[in-house]
Amino acid sequence: MKERYREAMGEIHQQHGDDTKAIKEAALKLYESLRADVAEVFPNPESRHMAAAAMWHVETSNPNLNQPRKACAHLSHHLQITFHLEPDYQRLHEALPQDTYILSVPFDKFATDEEGKIITDKKRQPVGEDLAGEWKAALERKGIAYEATLHPALPMVNFALLDPSEKLIEVLEQKFGDNFNDIDELDLTYCDHLGQTKNISNRIVPPVDYTWVESTEEQTPKSALVLNLFAEEISEQLQDFRFQQAELIGQKYNDFKDEDFGDSKWRGKRVALEVGALDNPNDYRHGSPIVKLDGKQLAMFSTNSPKLPIGASFEATIEPSPRGSALTLNINPESVQLKAEAETEQALPSSQRERLKKLNLRFSQAAAQPDMRDAAAVASRVLHEAIAEKYAETGNRKIKVGDWTAFINSRTQECFVRDKERRVIFHSDLSTNQVNKGLSKEDSIKFEEWVRQKEKLRSLKIATSVGKRETQL
Secondary structure: OHHHHHHHHHHHHHHHOOOHHHHHHHHHHHHHHHHHHHHHHOOOHHHHHHHHHHHHHHHHOOOOOHHHHHHHHHHHOOOOOEEEEEEEEOOOOOOOOEEEEEEEEEOEEEOEOOOOOEOEOOOOOEOEEEHHHHHHHHHHHOOOOEEEEEOOOOOEEEEEEOOOOHHHHHHHHHHHOOOOOOHHHOOOEEEOOOOOEEEHHHOOOOOOOOOOOEOOOOOOOOOHHHHHHOHHHHHHHHHOOOOOEEEEEOHHHOOOOOOOOOOHHHOOOEEEEEEEEOOOOOOOOOOOEEEEEOOEEEEEEOOOOOOOOOOOEEEEEEEEOOOOOOEEEEEOHHHOEOOOHHHHHHOOOHHHHHHHHHHHHHHHHHHOOOOHHHHHHHHHHHHHHHHHHHHHHHOOOEEEEOOEEEEEOOOOOEEEEEOOOOOEEEEEEOOOOEEEEOOOHHHHHHHHHHHHHHHHHHHHHHHHHHHHHHHHO
8 A cells, every 4th residue: 555655656656747726636646545545444443443553653664774874974984074065055944045165074083193094993893983973063162053964875965155254265265175975986885684785875864863964855754645644543543642652862962961870870760750841942942842840941752753842841760872972761650741832821921912913003003005006015024023133132043934044145135935835925125124025915815814813813722821821720
């Protein structure tokens, strides 16, 4: 069934190209056909639950990444750092492509002693050191803004330098500008866990703790098929889902970077933990869930680990994971407490609620204008001011506005808003406070409706929260 789905989706994309509407319609018909097959093959609840569990495993289990990860690390030892200017580079958080300097750094390097000789371990194997991580730390120490992505064909991190100084460019060009990694001269093959020969370029797998590297691709949810075919069965299973272990990564980048959780003082010690939001506006994961110990940031959940939402609290013991630098949490399921949604809404900063009220007031004033074009102009001004305020508050260069996304160029302070079809529907300049391309009549109506609906929902949730507290009292 999964193979049929893959083949059919491939044909759909090939047939309809970039026509997203046609792709969605064809995919819906495919799901309907597959659901009919499921109903015929698995006629009773027991067989459907078993099928759902089996497909969930097939859909969500990651392939064995140990071999490609080792192969990438091994190859990276033989690569050179390179530096070049990439014309019309599409940055992750900018609307329009622009010329960008790219510093490409291999994952690892051979560790050397003071005499420059390669250090070996007890098995006389060369010892590797994290090279890309060193450069990341160095760039951050010097306050150099960057975007970090994986090299498309080699085990390297591409640091796109967002606003490098002339001096920095000169130094990097002099040191790395002439370096070159000839793919044709490299041995890119390795054997996977089944003994089959694979090509590294087909799957670049970074070290486990490279969670700071961003993705350049929109990832399709791996569980899309099983959720569409067995939504009811999966929902029933999730009602009773409980887990006792979780894995954390990135300890060395946070407040407990110098703590050894393998020490005897931590062995079997149950501690109180909570899930908070990562507090680092310069990090693309700002606001993402992170586990905290004594109010300090410990580490983030790994990709394949069970996760708890922000606001959750629980008790667990902490120990080093068998997988490298990760940590294992042994959770007491009975201790897990989730924060109520209404309480979360009430905990929102009052500035956010005030901003919505202010936007609503401005729209009310615009509604009195007889000329719709004037109302659209006011909507554009409201949108501009809201984005400017949010950008000044958070520093995030990518801001969601309903189905739209605002992109801010940190160098020029230009703001572009794209709709879900990636069309530019709004353009303004935060530095001059000018709206260069305002919202259309239709888009201004959409924006106004979104603001009013959001304010209505917040008011309802806040009122509900207050009512609940009065009832409890």
